[in-house]
Amino acid sequence: MRLKQFPIVILLSLFHFLSYSQPHTKLWNGKKCAVVLTYDDALNIHLDKVIPALNAFNFKGTFYLIGSSPAVTNRIPEWRKAAAQGHELGNHTLNHPCDGTLPGRDWVGNENDLTRYTVARAVNEIRINNAFLKAIDGKNERTFAYPCGDFTIHDTLYYNQLKNDFVGARGVASGFLPAKNVDLTNISAFIEDGTTAAQMIAQVEEAEKANSFIVFLFHGVGGEHPMNISLEEHQKLLEYLKKREKDIWVTTMVEVAKYIRQSQQ
Incomplete structure (x- = not known):
């Protein structure tokens, strides 16, 4: 009797393991975790070095553009091409x-x-930049x-007036949250x-465990900004993400924000 019951116990245990563990390991578009590569301040090196590096791996990045930056106004066709390739202009x-x-x-x-x-000036300038980015x-x-x-601005959260203008807003505080607990305004x-x-890969692995x-927040990648990582280290991160593509969803901030918003409904 015990011998006959043994396989059933094993099958039931396997069923419960798959039922409860699978949703927790495939939460992000069918993958174990999501990685977003974001680049701030509209630098020339983003066009010259970063976007070609991302394209080589078929990755899409999010580039947060300052509308008045010469690296934007002088290179509009190149940013338009980057957007056509699937990169987000934030x-x-x-x-x-x-x-x-x-x-x-x-x-x-x-x-x-x-x-x-x-607050009115901040909101107006941000909306002007949105119109500019849409033109691109x-x-x-x-x-x-x-x-x-x-x-x-003087204790007023200016983004409160912009919630309907964006899918989400990226802050600067680090942390690993489940999708249901993410504040899309921060x-x-x-x-x-x-x-x-190695340090960045360790952060990815922590996100996966959780x-x-x-969301990686980069400025300079190989120079052009006081906050900088080397091109070589950036390349190594991309190589790791490509090797882990089966388990890691590398995508843009807008796509992750949309995915989180949908999961919270």
Whole structure:
């Protein structure tokens, strides 16, 4: 009797394992976790080095563009081509205003000091940048990234007036959350500055263990910005992600935000 029951016990155990473990390991578009590669401040090196590197692996990145940046206004056809290839052109405001009263913000000029803005001005400039970006890529859906991670103007959350303009907004606080707990007005991100590929890969593996996702926040990749990682380390990360493509969903911020929004309904 015991011998006859033994296979049944095994089959029941296997059934329960598959029933309960599978949803937790395939939560992200049928994969174990999601990775979003985001690049801030509209740098020439993003067009010259980063996008070709992503294209070589058939990966899509999110590039948060400052509308007034010469690297945008002087290279519109190249950004349009990048969008046509599937890369997201995100909104990083028209003039990148930051709170100049905070420590280490001596570089913030009066004209770009967020504390000198009104909420109406901030909202207007962001919407102007949205119109500009649509003129480049023709798209209505995109995400926003807070310059310097600053959320408020005189204690007012200015993004509250922009929730219907974007699919989501990327912040700067790191963390691994399940999709149902993600605040789409402040999507977590990991700032990379001088980081090695090994360190970034470890972060991806932590996201995978947590059944979560990770948003990488890059600025310079091989130079052009004080916050920088090397091209070589960036390349190694891409190579790792390509090898793990079966388990890792590498996509844009707008696609992950849409996926999270749908999962929360």
